Amino acid sequence: MIAEMLSYPFLVRALIGGILISLCAALLGVSLVLKRYSMIGDGLSHVSFGALSIAVAAGWAPLGVSIPVVVFAAFFLLRITESGKMKSDAAIAMISASSLAAGIVATSLTTGMTTDVSSYMFGSILAMSPGDVRLCAGLSAAVLILFVFCYDRIFAVTFDESFAKATGVNVRAYNVVIAVLTAVTIVLGMQMMGAMMISSLIIFPALTSMQVFKSFRAVVWSSGAVAVVCFCVGMAASYRFSTPAGASVVLADLGAFLAFGAAAKIRLRLKGLWDQ
Amino acid sequence: MSTLITCSHVDFGYEDHDAVTDLTMEVEEGDYLCVVGANGAGKSTLVKGLLGLLRPTGGSLEVADDLKRTGIGYLPQQTAAQKDFPASVREVVLSGALSRRGRRFFYSREEKAMADSAMERLGIRQLAGRCYRELSGGQQQRALIARALCAAGKLLILDEPVTGLDPQAIQDFYGFIRRLNREEKVAIVMVSHDVANAVGQARKILHLQQKTLFYGSARDYKETRQGREFLGGEEADK
Numbered sequence: 251m252i253a254e255m256l257s258y259p260f261l262v263r264a265l266i267g268g269i270l271i272s273l274c275a276a277l278l279g280v281s282l283v284l285k286r287y288s289m290i291g292d293g294l295s296h297v298s299f300g301a302l303s304i305a306v307a308a309g310w311a312p313l314g315v316s317i318p319v320v321v322f323a324a325f326f327l328l329r330i331t332e333s334g335k336m337k338s339d340a341a342i343a344m345i346s347a348s349s350l351a352a353g354i355v356a357t358s359l360t361t362g363m364t365t366d367v368s369s370y371m372f373g374s375i376l377a378m379s380p381g382d383v384r385l386c387a388g389l390s391a392a393v394l395i396l397f398v399f400c401y402d403r404i405f406a407v408t409f410d411e412s413f414a415k416a417t418g419v420n421v422r423a424y425n426v427v428i429a430v431l432t433a434v435t436i437v438l439g440m441q442m443m444g445a446m447m448i449s450s451l452i453i454f455p456a457l458t459s460m461q462v463f464k465s466f467r468a469v470v471w472s473s474g475a476v477a478v479v480c481f482c483v484g485m486a487a488s489y490r491f492s493t494p495a496g497a498s499v500v501l502a503d504l505g506a507f508l509a510f511g512a513a514a515k516i517r518l519r520l521k522g523l524w525d526q
Numbered sequence: 527m528s529t530l531i532t533c534s535h536v537d538f539g540y541e542d543h544d545a546v547t548d549l550t551m552e553v554e555e556g557d558y559l560c561v562v563g564a565n566g567a568g569k570s571t572l573v574k575g576l577l578g579l580l581r582p583t584g585g586s587l588e589v590a591d592d593l594k595r596t597g598i599g600y601l602p603q604q605t606a607a608q609k610d611f612p613a614s615v616r617e618v619v620l621s622g623a624l625s626r627r628g629r630r631f632f633y634s635r636e637e638k639a640m641a642d643s644a645m646e647r648l649g650i651r652q653l654a655g656r657c658y659r660e661l662s663g664g665q666q667q668r669a670l671i672a673r674a675l676c677a678a679g680k681l682l683i684l685d686e687p688v689t690g691l692d693p694q695a696i697q698d699f700y701g702f703i704r705r706l707n708r709e710e711k712v713a714i715v716m717v718s719h720d721v722a723n724a725v726g727q728a729r730k731i732l733h734l735q736q737k738t739l740f741y742g743s744a745r746d747y748k749e750t751r752q753g754r755e756f757l758g759g760e761e762a763d764k
Contacts, residue, residue: 267587284607284611286607286614312759333622355656399631400631402620402621402624402627402633403624404615405613408611409608409611409618409621410602410605410608410621412600412602413600413602413621413622413674414621414624415577416577416578416598416600416602416677417597417600417622417625417677418597418625419624460612463612464612464614464656464657465612465617465657466611466612466617467617468612469612
């Protein structure tokens with residue numbers, strides 16, 4: 251079956267692009283989830299949907315418009331989360347709904363609700379063009395470089411912003427870099443995964459790994475591995491049972507989450523027996 | 527004894543208002559200063575100022591060259607997100623050495639040895655591999671102090687360190703802070719709500735209410751009106 255899958259060029263592109271996106275989303279996700287910024291991923295995917303639909307309706311280049319818009323939105327969301335002036339979860343919900351609405355109105359005024367909109371909502375396996383795959387490769391190179399060379403600083407900023415600031419780490423710069431990379435990850439990933447489901451790539455691997463592993467390093471490694479494995483499993487299942495790719499990957503992620511949860515419970519139980 | 531930090535007529539504040547005005551004080555080597563005051567009296571602003579996160583809006587703040595080189599150890603208030611953070615104690619303590627590393631990408635052997643010795647001094651060496659979120663409040667506190675010691679050996683600034691600790695852990699905490707101060711000559715600046723203990727422990731007291739209400743020795747503070755008011759009935763009974 252695997253050889254058969256690899257004989258379709260579009261599937262190969264989807265696999266390569268998807269694996270790279272999953273890896274980036276998972277690594278960035280560890281920091282976002284631990285800093286309680288998970289909602290930012292969800293908000294950005296909706297902004298990305300709005301930007302893409304408007305770009306398509308107006309006949310502009312979809313990625314050329316949505317990447318800058320989403321990067322800007324990422325700055326903005328980070329800012330309101332940091333300043334604490336407005337309840338950030340409420341602000342994010344408001345922005346999500348507004349951009350969703352803007353996207354839908356723009357589409358229905360021009361082309362009507364076409365397959366394009368539906369595929370942005372729920373993802374399409376056909377979405378990865380060769381150019382997108384190259385962008386994914388560039389993005390994952392950036393994320394990996396960041397994590398290899400600035401690993402300790404990312405840890406410090408994630409664990410304790412005020413201490414990191416006091417020891418001279420440029421906390422702002424790290425937050426901005428992470429927000430920008432997250433924004434690009436979301437725009438690239440949502441065409442395949444769908445606006446409704448892309449944030450799960452950010453949140454699931456980190457939450458799954460946190461149940462079992464007890465050091466930051468192990469959580470980071472495990473998140474990357476879980477993300478890639480779940481993506482491949484989801485894609486294989488999607489091919490075998492002709493289910494939508496995005497939804498299949500999310501279900502694979504859910505499966506891993508439950509399995510890790512069960513493993514953690516069993517370990518606790520065994521430890522209890524051991525101690526008796 | 528040399529002076530680590532000298533404030534003369536310093537104002538600290540934000541765009542529209544000064545939270546601390548006309549503050550004159552100094553922190554000497556091996557000092558033990560406790561900053562007390564009501565909520566919103568400018569204590570946290572002062573901490574930010576001393577750490578260099580906030581520029582003084584007036585007056586002059588001088589930091590000894592020694593301190594500029596090694597930095598200041600800081601124990602921030604704990605955030606809710608930290609309580610269930612998946613990190614080993616070693617990872618947390620080692621992150622204190624980040625400022626010594628400069629532009630290098632990885633920790634050197636000396637920095638790792640320093641983290642080990644900091645854990646040793648706080649009696650948490652055996653917890654090095656344990657997960658931070660599984661520790662008791664008191665043990666988490668020690669891990670954070672070990673981290674601060676990795677960052678700097680001369681001055682520790684502690685922001686509300688005993689909040690959320692149980693009474694036994696609070697007594698332990700004051701015990702090892704006193705030891706660090708007396709035996710290893712680490713200067714301590716502590717912001718605290720726990721006035722009764724603070725006055726018993728510290729050598730000097732700074733009572734802030736935007737302006738300085740009192741600055742002097744802990745013994746004298748007990749005799750002042752503010753001191754008696756702040757310490758409450760306990761003093762009146764004696």
